[in-house]
Amino acid sequence: MPARLKNIFSDFLTLLFPVFCQACERTLAAGEDLVCTHCRLKLPYTNVHLPPPELNPLSIKFYGKLPIKHVLAYLYFNRAGRTQRLLHALKYRGVQEVGELLGTWYGHALGEAGYTDAFDIVVPVPLHPRKRRQRGYNQSDSFAKGLADALGRPWSNQVLKRTQYTASQTHKNRTERWENVAQVFQVMNPHIIQGKKVLLVDDVITTGATLEACALTLLNAGCAEVSVGAIAAA
């Protein structure tokens, strides 16, 4: 189809099926994709990747536990705010493109801040196979792919496996949560990460217990170092 006709056709489709911003639910303007320009400006960026790293407020989640090289999260989690709506679209409404878009944006921001050589491979935290079947996908995969592509690095969801279907963490205290996740992960293909600088990614960092359990599993399997990255920090 000629380009002009294609544009008219796509404008016509937009008129029939308006496309909404995944962060504020307003109708997107022509040229906007998934997130409107206003929301992109107003997202609650953590900017923890910018120096000085010793003042990174997220690092405290892992102090005294594991040597995590970089602790990164793109956005702050705000209840009933833009971040929550984006995560909801990604996790519960099947809009996997949101994960890839945020990964791409964050990957470019990290690249501009000099992180390009900080990671050899991006590895998403896996879902239990049963949960993955229920949802149809792992919400962290698309974020990992966007990040990896923007950083010019590979990503793999064939490294980690979740072997137990954990119950909800909501009513457990910190120690119980840790015990709950400590034995949950396995490395399937250690050769992929041995001697590598791994960027382990998840949708949200809350207590850090899940990321900590994955990171320990990766370190035990012989990777050189682990950094963690999330779409949002609660």
Ligand SMILES: [Zn+2]
């Ligand atoms: Zn918006």
